[in-house]
Amino acid sequence: MVWFVKIEKGIVNKEVFDRYVEDHIIYVKQLIADGHEAKTGYWAELGGGMLIFKADSRDEADSIVLNDPLVKNNCVEYELHQWNIVAG
DSSP states (O other): OEEEEEEEEEOSOHHHHHTTHHHHHHHHHHHHHTTOOOEEEEOTTSSEEEEEEEESSHHHHHHHHHTSHHHHTTOEEEEEEEEOOOOO
8 A cells, every 4th residue: 555645725614614524534534444544634724634545556545535525525625646755
């Protein structure tokens, strides 16, 4: 498995966004249970966040992101990158 990073920016108001946060957290907990070593969080200055996780391929990573409730419900714009770690 390799690491992937979804960098996201919120595109809806906080009230709409907050409707899907709990579903997003549940989704990430399932990713962890499935062995993807996922972590999620938001920027201190608000307005965006990041999901980091492992996947077997870019296709699997794309599927993981597309099934994230924040993406499915059009709450965020995102970029997905494979992260090649060089130290640590």
